[in-house]
Amino acid sequence: MxxxxxxxxxxxxxxxxxxxxxxxxxxxxxxxxxxxxxxxxxxxxxxxxxxxxxxxxxxxxxxxxxxxxxxxxxxxxxxxxxxxxxxxxxxxxxxxxxxxxxxxxxxxxxxxxxFANAQSERGPHTVDVDATTLVQGADGYTLTGRKFYSTGALFADWVVVRASLSDGSGAVPTNKTPKAVAFVPRDAAGLDIVDDWDGMGQRTTASGTVTLDGVAVPAEHVVPFSPIFTVPTTYGARAQLWHAAIDVGIATGALEAGVAQVAKARPHFEAAVTAAVDDPTLITVAGELTVTVRGAQALLAEAARTLDAATADLTEDSAAEASIAVAAAKVAAVRACLEASTSLFELGGTRSAGASANLSRYWRDARTHTLHDPTRWKVQHIGRYTLSGTRPPRHGQI
Incomplete structure (x- = not known):
């Protein structure tokens, strides 16, 4: 309920x-x-x-x-x-x-x-090309292709597949080919999900391979995708906001884990204190890290408010402002989760490197998740918008 x-x-x-x-x-x-x-x-x-x-x-x-x-x-x-x-x-x-x-x-x-995704493919084509195809016939569509990194697909009731709309001629899809998303029930004939994700982080996301071998899809289960990006929307900004929120969550979790480790750590002898929490160098690490993490939290909240405002009054300008606010939050979130997941070992000392605590999962999760969409491009979009008012591009990753 x-x-x-x-x-x-x-x-x-x-x-x-x-x-x-x-x-x-x-x-x-x-x-x-x-x-x-x-x-x-x-x-x-x-x-x-x-x-x-x-x-x-x-x-x-x-x-x-x-x-x-x-x-x-x-x-x-x-x-x-x-x-x-x-x-x-x-x-x-x-x-x-x-x-x-x-x-x-x-x-x-x-x-x-x-719902779980089946979006990403492997090359040689770029990520904005889907070799997976939807071919329309008299009784609906036929879906054929292979997807990788399909997060959560093993848990899904419906697998949502992004595909190029094809006329069945065998023409190779390009980044100009119109796309749609097909909602496919988990038990559909021709749909196979393999639990083969072997990433060093995000190890239990069930991001396996999805194979689609002539899957029959009723027309009423196919939703146009390309038209989303022909008008101002907050679609891409929303997708990125959730990613930023995950990164901020990794940061706050890593900071909390680091603080817990300090209580178990021995102070450095040069600090001349009896408890690690009183070590002035660790106090500085904790203070600096808190500023970074809280800054990322604040930018996440600001980006969400900006996105809500754009949703209520959607224009070219408000959509662009939402995308830039989310991009800024994403950059800060990535920096915060990587720093927090590294600094927790400074706070905890040698004990924190023990395998039994498995604190490395924070860094492994941070490093893996932050590879989704490079923040170096976010900084480019932010810089152009700041200097010349150039609106960011419309796609699912901004």
Whole structure:
């Protein structure tokens, strides 16, 4: 059942996060997938937080949903990434789905369904090209291709596949080929999901390979994707805001873990103190790190407010401002989570490097997750906007 208010939603998220934190280190070390935790998430009603009110959802603000992601990432960064694409594709459905499609899929979500992505492909083509194709026939579409890094697909009730629309001639898709997303039930014939993710971090996201071998997709389960980027929207900014929230959550979790380690650490003999918490050099590390992490939290909150304002009054300018605010938050979040996940070892000393504590998961998760979309391009967009007012590009990664 969906929580009755945003306040209730955050309370549910905090309770869930507390449960997610239990044994998170062990799940990572053993690569034990969080089946029970995802079941609890489905039953919590939180997956319907962005469903519009007219369809029975709560339609919470970006500010609230960003905090939900941060809470989950603070507890377990891998688990927090699993519902990311769920909310991204709910936004695609809101922007491009027909009323009948919205009614059908929103109800599935209200009933606890989880959407997962099948988007990324491997080269030689660039990431804005989908070799996976949807070919329209008399009775619907046929979906063929292979996807990698399909986060959460093993837990999904519906796998949402981004594909190029093809006329069946065999022409190779390009970045100009129109795209759509196909909502495919997990048990569809021809859909195969392999648990082959072997990343050093985000180890329990179930980001495996999805193979699509002539999957039949009814026309009513295909939603246009390319038109999203022909007009001002906050689609890309939302997707990136959730990523930034995950990074901030990793940062706050790593800072908390580092502080806990100080209580167990021995002070350096040159500090001439009896407790590590009184070591002036560690006090400086903790102070500097807190400024960095709290700065990232503040930029995340500001970006969410800017995105909410743009949603309420959407124009070319407000959409651009939201994208830039999110880009700034993303840069700060990446820096904060990488710094926090490294500095926790300074705070904890040699003891913190022990394998039993598995504190390396914070850095491994941070380094892996922050590879999703290079912040060096974010800085470029921010700089151009600052100096010349050049609006950032419209795509799913800004």
């Amino acid at each position: 969906t929580p009755a208010s945003a306040h209730d939603a955050l309370a549910v998220a905090r309770d869930l996060a507390a449960g997610f934190a239990t044994d998170a280190a062990t799940r990572d070390a053993d690569r034990e997938l969080p089946h029970d935790q995802i079941k609890a998430l489905k039953e919590s009603g939180l997956l319907a937080l962005s469903v519009p009110r007219e369809y029975g959802g709560l339609d919470v603000s970006a500010t609230v949903l960003a905090e939900v992601f941060r809470l989950f990432a603070h507890a377990d960064p891998s688990l927090s990434q699993i519902p990311h694409s769920h909310f991204v594709f709910l936004e695609a459905l809101r922007l491009q789905g027909s009323p009948d499609q919205q009614r059908f899929f929103y109800q599935r979500v209200l009933d606890g369904a989880l």
